[in-house]
Amino acid sequence: MKSVDLVCFDMAGTTVLDHGEVGDCFEAAARKTGLRVAREKIQAQMGRSKRLVFEILWAAEIGAEHPDLTNRVDTSYDAFRRILEHHYETTPVLPTPGCLECFDWLRTNGVKISLTTGFYRRVADIILGRLNWQAIPNVSSDEVPKGRPAPYLIHRAMAMLGAEDVRRVATIGDTPSDLQAGRNAGCGWTLGITSGSHTREQLSAHPNDGIIHTLAELTDILS
Secondary structure, eight states, X not given: OOOOSEXXXXXXXXXXXXXXXXXXXXXXXXXXXXXXXXXXXXXXXXXXXXXXXXXHHXXXXXXXXXXXXXXXXXXXXXXXXXXXXXXXXXXXXXXXXXXXXXXXXXXXXXXXXXXXXXXXXXXHHHHHHHHTOTTSOEEEGGGSSSOTTSSHHHHHHHHHHTOOOGGGEEEEESSHHHHHHHHHHTOSEEEEETTSSSOHHHHHTSOOSOEESSGGGHHHHHO
16 A cells, blocks of 8 residues: 555545535525626636635626625625535535545555545534534634645644645545645645546646546555
């Protein structure tokens, strides 16, 4: 087995099943608050901290110097939070195919695991509770100076779990920002997965150490 001490997993689309529902929540909040944006523009921002997504989208709509920018961002983000929390509180929350088996295999082989997410703590806790994953170490975007593609989620997970060498850390996620964060953090393995919001072609356009379809394939890469 490769020399891996820690694997950092993204949540929605990577370890938590998502068939575009997070994007649907973004679209619903945008419509509700008057933000005109195409779905592909939302898709391109997936994986980032959620408030930052609205900062980027509103700045593109009205300009970064618009005096009402902060107010519009706050209004859209507040609507998104209500919609997203309701979604995860009221619909089934399931692990992605191969996820639980992958977790077990890593633990059996002495590899630590953590979850990192662009969600804020309230939503992360709803998801963790629904899956009974509260014992898994995890970091949310509102607990670090900047979310993805900055490296801080990964570095905080390393600090929590006592991982000292980033070259012995693997990270995996379903968005370009996940891949960029892994590269920015200096991870030994930065992997993409097509079980979420982006295709193999879309992920392959960014530097990576492998693209897989399900977490069942991760054991082959690390073996």
